[in-house]
Amino acid sequence: MIHPMFKHFHELLESSTVTFGTRSGVFPIDRITSNYANxxxxxxxxxxxEHPNIVDVTYGACDFNRFSVLIGRGTHSLLEDISNVLSSSGDHRLKAYIITEVIQSSHLHPIPNPELLIVEALNHFKHFEDHDLEARFHSSLGAYYFHSNHNISAALQHSQIALSLAQANGNLKRQCDALDILGLIEIVAGDHAAGRAHSREVQRLAKISGDVRREAHGLHSEAISLMSLGNYRECIALTRRGRAALNLCGLSHGRTNYWFMEVQTEIHKLKSEYVDAHDIQSQILRYTINDNYQQGVSLISIAEINILTGVPRP
Known part of the structure; x- marks a missing residue:
């Protein structure tokens, strides 16, 4: 009985990796969410x-973990079990796939030995050819070095490798991922013109491919640039556009939506609109009970608001 169910859910998870973030991806999201525990x-x-379908199960577990992160439930406990497969499998592509997933989840699930893991993945890529996975790996590294390691040079290097691979193979999805990180790097460095140009290119490419989630990523990066420049009115307009777009692809409670809510919170704090800022963070807390990382971020933000407004400690 279990095997047919696994086959069905495995195919559903595989299809979700293709359609996720598009309007046609709403149905798989609903099906997977309603069968989450199963x-x-x-x-x-x-x-x-010793499981006869261990390879397919591991791919499915990786995809399920990514799905869990993107819908705002955080990393899954399966990630530990997935990592254990690394030492027992001889499949180079599977191992590269696992490491890519571990790195992509690193902002929520710290990596104990990232540099060793990166070297191992690069060695695995020598044994097979999968340009999409390789571009995703380098984009994930770019994001890891930018967000978690704060190594801008390495983030830039790997994002550019990912972009080159994606452009050489006409992969619009991976181009968006790489350009998004490059845009954020430039914005943080103060080059807002270049950063916004990359953010708008992400939006353009995402529209061509019908990828609403990635279009929202581009809107988010551009909103951060406008916030940094003090253009709060246009920044808020972009966050509303982004959140409306996410609603169209079934991700109104996904991770990207919380990014927009964080930007809105910062705008309200900058304008001394502390009640509005507090309300947004309270909403995030209600929606992210399974995401410890996001819960922590929201609690810190609420504590900051309470300090600014003189709310006494409990």
Whole structure:
């Protein structure tokens, strides 16, 4: 009985990786979310080295973890079991896929030995050819070095490698991912013109491919630039556009939506509109009960607001 169910859910997870963030991706999101506990149990049952379908189960567990992160539930407990497959499998592509997933989740699930893991992945890529996975790996590294490691030089290097790979193969999805990080790097460095140009290119390419989530990423980067420049009115307008777009693809409570809410919170704080800022963070807390990282970020923001408004400590 379990095998047919696994096959069905595995195919559903595979299809979600293709359609996720598009308007046609709403149905898989709803199906996976409504079967979340069942999928989790089946994958936990299958993540054993002696399981006959261990390769497919591991791919499914990686995809399920990514799905969980993107819909705002944080990393999954399966990530630990997935990592254990690294030492038992001889499949180079599978190992590269696992490492890419671990790196992509690093902002929520710290990596104990990132540099060793990166070297291992680069060695695995020598044994097979998958330009999409390789571009995703380098984009994930760019994001890791930018957000978690704060190594701007390495973030720039890997994002440019990802962009070159994606452009050489006409991969619009991976071009968007790489350009988004490059745009954020430039914005943080103070080059807002270049950063906004990359953000708008992300929006343009995402529209061509019908990828609403990635279009929202471009809007988010541009909104950060406008906030830094003090253009609060246009910044808020972009956050509203982005959140409306996410609603169209079933991600009104996903991670990207919380990014927009964080920007709105910062605008309200800068304008001394502390009640509005507090309300937004309270909404995020209600929606992200399974995402410890986002819960922590929101609690810090609320504490800051309470300090600014003189709310006494409990």
């Amino acid at each position: 999928i989790q149990n089946i994958l936990e049952n299958g993540l054993r080295s």
